[in-house]
Amino acid sequence: MLKLILRTFITVSFLSGFSTFVAAAEVKQLDEGVVSIASRTTALRSQGIKQAFEEVILKNSGTQSALLNETIKKQLGNASSLMTQYGYFEDDGKLFLKVNFDHKHIISLLREAGLPVWGKQRPLTLVWLVINDNGQREIINDASRDPSRQVFNQESATRGAPLLFPLMDLDDSMKVGVNDIRGNFTDNVADASLRYQSNYFIMATIEPQGSVYRYQMSLYPREKSAQSLQLTSVINTSGETATIDEAVAAIVAATSEYYVGQYAIADSGEQKTTKLSFADVTDMKQLVAIERYLDQLSAIKSASIGRIEGQTIEFNLSLFGNEADLHRLMALDPRIETVTTNSQQNLDYSAIGTQVEAHKETQIYYWKGQ
Missing domain, CATH: 3.40.50 (Rossmann fold)
Known part of the structure; x- marks a missing residue:
């Protein structure tokens, strides 16, 4: 079973034929840690939960230094409070403890600690x-x-x-x-x-x-x-x-x-906003899929529809990092295709919320879906 976990925690999409491996992969089980354990005693289970917590922090931040952060070290002492379930299984005669944690709380903890968050x-x-x-x-x-x-x-x-x-x-x-x-x-x-x-x-x-x-x-x-x-x-x-x-x-x-x-993107502490558009959105199913996609991106604090013009949907975004972080992250996703940029007058916002006219280019994307 452990071998199965190691093989399936990453999903790589395929099109027809071997030569069309899709670039980038979606990482699964970011809320799950699996550790080897000697027995099912309470003391070893408590230790195993802490080890699994460190695994989950490492997977979601991507950097070993996250484990040295004081906020993370403090939470480690109460790792079980973020646990949603645990269970044991055996593989090749060895006992393993599998622990799942509340993913939203893990991300909130990383944000609170000022650490980068690495998306799926x-x-x-x-x-x-x-x-x-x-x-x-x-x-x-x-x-x-x-x-x-x-x-x-x-x-x-x-x-x-x-x-x-x-x-x-x-x-x-x-x-x-x-x-x-x-x-x-x-x-x-x-x-x-x-x-x-x-x-x-x-x-x-x-x-x-x-x-x-x-x-x-x-x-x-x-x-x-x-x-x-x-x-x-x-x-x-x-x-x-x-x-x-x-x-x-x-x-x-x-x-x-x-x-x-x-x-991986940390919160800059600034109120940064931008706009981007998706072209050729022909039905509600596509729109819902795009909204869900934007909501789960580690670069985005919030996303809302700003304008609909024909089959083009413009979104207003609040960012954790900057626009370059966002577009670099989106370039990884095989469901996204860059169409063009559209030079127009957009509203940008200062840190104190004052509206300022600025000549910017809105990036336009095409949603290819699954």
């Missing part, structure tokens, strides 16, 4: 990993039984950072070999990555070096930016660990921390 829609990352164990180098594929593959699953679930691995079928093998990854030949790997439609891809190696393991990793966006002549990494990191498992954890942690900086 998160970048999907393709992992190209060469691992050297027992003197053999290999590229870890999706079906690999190498123990590191399961560790990636576990770290992905703990961090709430969706990952996938290449098939390494004939198409992949013709384009990417061990030396391409070890030599950091980005063009070959970037070309092979396109079929997966992930938002980012990792090129990484884990190799023994004396009594330790040395890891190196680089994270790349799917495509180069319009301003760049070549694809450049957004993070590069390396280090030494005692085990392969620790190296895997370090790679996933570095990836997650970068995404938190890009997509």
